[in-house]
Amino acid sequence: MVYITRRETFAAAHRLYKDGLSDKENFEMFGKCSNPNWHGHNYTLEVVVAGEINPTTGFVLDIKHLKKIIHQNVISKVDHKNLNIDTDFMRGLIPTSENIVVSIWKQLVDKIPGGKLFSVKLYETENNYFEYRGE
Amino acid sequence: MVYITRRETFAAAHRLYKDGLSDKENFEMFGKCSNPNWHGHNYTLEVVVAGEINPTTGFVLDIKHLKKIIHQNVISKVDHKNLNIDTDFMRGLIPTSENIVVSIWKQLVDKIPGGKLFSVKLYETENNYFEYRGE
Amino acid sequence: MVYITRRETFAAAHRLYKDGLSDKENFEMFGKCSNPNWHGHNYTLEVVVAGEINPTTGFVLDIKHLKKIIHQNVISKVDHKNLNIDTDFMRGLIPTSENIVVSIWKQLVDKIPGGKLFSVKLYETENNYFEYRGE
Amino acid sequence: MVYITRRETFAAAHRLYKDGLSDKENFEMFGKCSNPNWHGHNYTLEVVVAGEINPTTGFVLDIKHLKKIIHQNVISKVDHKNLNIDTDFMRGLIPTSENIVVSIWKQLVDKIPGGKLFSVKLYETENNYFEYRGE
Amino acid sequence: MVYITRRETFAAAHRLYKDGLSDKENFEMFGKCSNPNWHGHNYTLEVVVAGEINPTTGFVLDIKHLKKIIHQNVISKVDHKNLNIDTDFMRGLIPTSENIVVSIWKQLVDKIPGGKLFSVKLYETENNYFEYRGE
Amino acid sequence: MVYITRRETFAAAHRLYKDGLSDKENFEMFGKCSNPNWHGHNYTLEVVVAGEINPTTGFVLDIKHLKKIIHQNVISKVDHKNLNIDTDFMRGLIPTSENIVVSIWKQLVDKIPGGKLFSVKLYETENNYFEYRGE
Numbered sequence: 001m002v003y004i005t006r007r008e009t010f011a012a013a014h015r016l017y018k019d020g021l022s023d024k025e026n027f028e029m030f031g032k033c034s035n036p037n038w039h040g041h042n043y044t045l046e047v048v049v050a051g052e053i054n055p056t057t058g059f060v061l062d063i064k065h066l067k068k069i070i071h072q073n074v075i076s077k078v079d080h081k082n083l084n085i086d087t088d089f090m091r092g093l094i095p096t097s098e099n100i101v102v103s104i105w106k107q108l109v110d111k112i113p114g115g116k117l118f119s120v121k122l123y124e125t126e127n128n129y130f131e132y133r134g135e
Numbered sequence: 136m137v138y139i140t141r142r143e144t145f146a147a148a149h150r151l152y153k154d155g156l157s158d159k160e161n162f163e164m165f166g167k168c169s170n171p172n173w174h175g176h177n178y179t180l181e182v183v184v185a186g187e188i189n190p191t192t193g194f195v196l197d198i199k200h201l202k203k204i205i206h207q208n209v210i211s212k213v214d215h216k217n218l219n220i221d222t223d224f225m226r227g228l229i230p231t232s233e234n235i236v237v238s239i240w241k242q243l244v245d246k247i248p249g250g251k252l253f254s255v256k257l258y259e260t261e262n263n264y265f266e267y268r269g270e
Numbered sequence: 271m272v273y274i275t276r277r278e279t280f281a282a283a284h285r286l287y288k289d290g291l292s293d294k295e296n297f298e299m300f301g302k303c304s305n306p307n308w309h310g311h312n313y314t315l316e317v318v319v320a321g322e323i324n325p326t327t328g329f330v331l332d333i334k335h336l337k338k339i340i341h342q343n344v345i346s347k348v349d350h351k352n353l354n355i356d357t358d359f360m361r362g363l364i365p366t367s368e369n370i371v372v373s374i375w376k377q378l379v380d381k382i383p384g385g386k387l388f389s390v391k392l393y394e395t396e397n398n399y400f401e402y403r404g405e
Numbered sequence: 406m407v408y409i410t411r412r413e414t415f416a417a418a419h420r421l422y423k424d425g426l427s428d429k430e431n432f433e434m435f436g437k438c439s440n441p442n443w444h445g446h447n448y449t450l451e452v453v454v455a456g457e458i459n460p461t462t463g464f465v466l467d468i469k470h471l472k473k474i475i476h477q478n479v480i481s482k483v484d485h486k487n488l489n490i491d492t493d494f495m496r497g498l499i500p501t502s503e504n505i506v507v508s509i510w511k512q513l514v515d516k517i518p519g520g521k522l523f524s525v526k527l528y529e530t531e532n533n534y535f536e537y538r539g540e
Numbered sequence: 541m542v543y544i545t546r547r548e549t550f551a552a553a554h555r556l557y558k559d560g561l562s563d564k565e566n567f568e569m570f571g572k573c574s575n576p577n578w579h580g581h582n583y584t585l586e587v588v589v590a591g592e593i594n595p596t597t598g599f600v601l602d603i604k605h606l607k608k609i610i611h612q613n614v615i616s617k618v619d620h621k622n623l624n625i626d627t628d629f630m631r632g633l634i635p636t637s638e639n640i641v642v643s644i645w646k647q648l649v650d651k652i653p654g655g656k657l658f659s660v661k662l663y664e665t666e667n668n669y670f671e672y673r674g675e
Numbered sequence: 676m677v678y679i680t681r682r683e684t685f686a687a688a689h690r691l692y693k694d695g696l697s698d699k700e701n702f703e704m705f706g707k708c709s710n711p712n713w714h715g716h717n718y719t720l721e722v723v724v725a726g727e728i729n730p731t732t733g734f735v736l737d738i739k740h741l742k743k744i745i746h747q748n749v750i751s752k753v754d755h756k757n758l759n760i761d762t763d764f765m766r767g768l769i770p771t772s773e774n775i776v777v778s779i780w781k782q783l784v785d786k787i788p789g790g791k792l793f794s795v796k797l798y799e800t801e802n803n804y805f806e807y808r809g810e
Contacts, residue, residue, distance in 0.1 A: 002536070013173040032214070099323065133273075192771070233600055262546065266542065311716065352712035396684070398468050399410045400408065442626050443622050444620040484572070571739065638677045
């Protein structure tokens with residue numbers, strides 16, 4: 001069993017707020033992250049797949065193929081997008097990094113050939129990152 | 136003459152577009168950066184000050200003081216903000232990194248004691264960065 | 271279960287030596303790390319908390335709150351300090367990174383609301399890092 | 406149980422190809438990585454050892470000693486080498502990162518005093534990395 | 541005048557040697573870099589262009605366009621290549637980073653619209669980098 | 676003229692204080708950096724040499740030779756040392772990064788064959804760095 005990781009980046013806008021709360025209440029809960037005019041991040045995404053080495057190719061999974069799966073299912077829906085408005089798989093969720101990382105897992109989990117999804121990591125800033133392993 | 140550099144980060148939303156152009160025309164000029172729903176970045180800012188070493192302190196300028204100047208004049212106006220809407224010193228400008236870096240220079244150039252502003256650098260992503268030296 | 275990580279840094283002096291050994295014996299055991307005049311590091315600390323997502327906030331734990339817990343219990347006691355002399359929770363221990371990382375775990379383990387401490391990582395240099403998971 | 410990690414780097418040439426296949430067939434399987442004239446990488450290697458803290462030294466294992474073990478058994482055989490031709494422990498294997506990381510594990514697993522090998526990680530580029538834990 | 545920088549990476553094999561010298565003489569001059577079986581690197585390239593901001597777009601030069609120029613003239617000729625054999629613009633030169641960085645400058649200098657080439661930087665490893673400014 | 680840069684690191688302890696001032700006065704001037712029990716940093720040093728390419732070797736200066744010059748004249752005197760006590764070339768100076776970077780320049784300026792010293796850069800933390808060019 002070898003773990004292979006592909007790193008991708010995307011730039012997105014978002015706002016943390018809860019429907020039904022006032023701007024003041026949202027500010028109390030989310031601080032400056034609730035700015036009604038949005039803010040944004042360069043997110044770094046790491047997708048970890050675990051599997052056996054295919055003796056014919058020496059690969060668990062051709063990482064160029066993994067890159068395509070990530071782009072088609074995730075990057076195309078979040079890069080240069082607004083996570084609250086534009087991203088179908090975030091609909092109805094507060095776009096905290098916790099919710100984003102779980103949603104990206106759900107986007108990818110049944111689409112990995114030759115291995116199984118082991119972990120999704122999301123770096124929101126250089127100081128804060130988040131991981132989900134399907135547990 | 137020693138050059139001292141302070142690095143800060145901020146997270147902001149923006150959109151590249153020109154008033155008077157249609158969304159289609161803006162897309163032709165700015166591509167996915169013109170998304171009407173915004174996108175955003177973790178920007179990294181480096182401010183370089185040049186000056187003589189003060190023999191009493193061994194400093195060109197106490198870097199804690201430089202940090203305060205940058206926070207008061209720049210970071211407080213851009214961090215967790217929308218650069219098109221919230222930032223007074225970007226009003227009327229397309230918020231390209233070129234325009235941002237020149238505007239940050241103008242915010243800082245007359246506020247540096249004990250040295251003179253030498254350069255402002257802005258990293259928009261890990262692959263694209265921009266510098267202005269007042270030339 | 272989502273894993274959230276907060277990264278902090280601190281700058282500290284230390285010396286590796288064992289009471290009762292001569293400087294020569296300490297040098298044989300610890301090499302240049304036993305310099306009687308001290309040396310120091312920029313340490314990077316990562317604190318990983320595991321927990322369920324709170325459906326009201328979308329957070330496992332507000333990372334600003336985690337930051338405060340780390341500052342109050344760890345950073346305030348190690349940043350710009352001498353780990354052999356100034357840090358109460360290192361008293362009586364050789365300040366190897368192994369001992370530091372376990373001691374930081376003990377400082378934090380019973381202070382994390384809304385999740386449980388999963389891992390503490392300490393980078394002493396860009397080439398050496400250390401992790402403790404309470405095992 | 407503390408996990409200690411030593412990071413090392415090496416620069417090597419390699420080519421992905423399968424004996425018995427034509428250049429065209431190799432290109433179909435491995436793309437530009439099958440260039441018959443070779444290409445190369447700056448690899449980053451991380452070796453993780455797990456063990457109890459020795460109360461006399463405060464170390465799991467003196468990391469200078471771990472460094473020597475890695476240099477003698479791995480770095481000396483891969484740094485500034487061709488992984489297909491020069492490296493004895495890669496003989497007969499396609500030098501994918503998956504195969505390299507498992508082979509480095511085998512080189513090291515029975516040579517770690519005072520702890521046991523927990524993980525070997527290999528970064529081929531800033532976007533692709535690979536881990537083996539002996540599972 | 542704003543300086544804009546685009547960062548790209550490429551992976552290549554090379555060997556430092558001088559025609560007409562024996563392997564032993566090449567080893568005396570170039571050390572392990574003269575390995576007849578080649579070695580390789582992940583190179584990082586930074587291309588700096590200086591120019592005035594175009595008031596219509598807010599750009600010195602659309603960085604997506606700069607990226608295309610670099611790919612067409614440089615990356616396509618060096619990525620997953622052997623710099624001694626495959627790269628037309630390195631023919632007859634010892635592929636030291638000094639010679640590579642000057643050759644990349646010559647590839648790019650007359651192809652930059654809306655600004656002029658200011659600097660080319662090449663990182664061979666995390667510890668060694670090289671810059672040419674056409675001086 | 677090509678600029679070649681060698682990066683090195685060292686770990687050192689220091690304290691900012693002025694002889695003749697009380698601990699309280701030193702604290703007013705230098706804040707937590709004046710801790711009488713010292714603190715420390717992982718410093719990163721970059722040495723930039725400018726010169727013509729030697730047509731025989733393709734080098735400005737063999738970077739392995741530059742590394743040796745830096746180790747002999749600088750690293751051996753600062754790594755795992757106390758900059759206030761152990762380092763001959765810092766005697767009588769407050770060990771601010773400004774004073775350290777100028778002193779390292781003086782150590783190196785007349786010892787570079789085949790090129791001339793262009794710049795010395797010193798990173799004290801990931802947020803603060805300092806450069807001296809002999810101006």
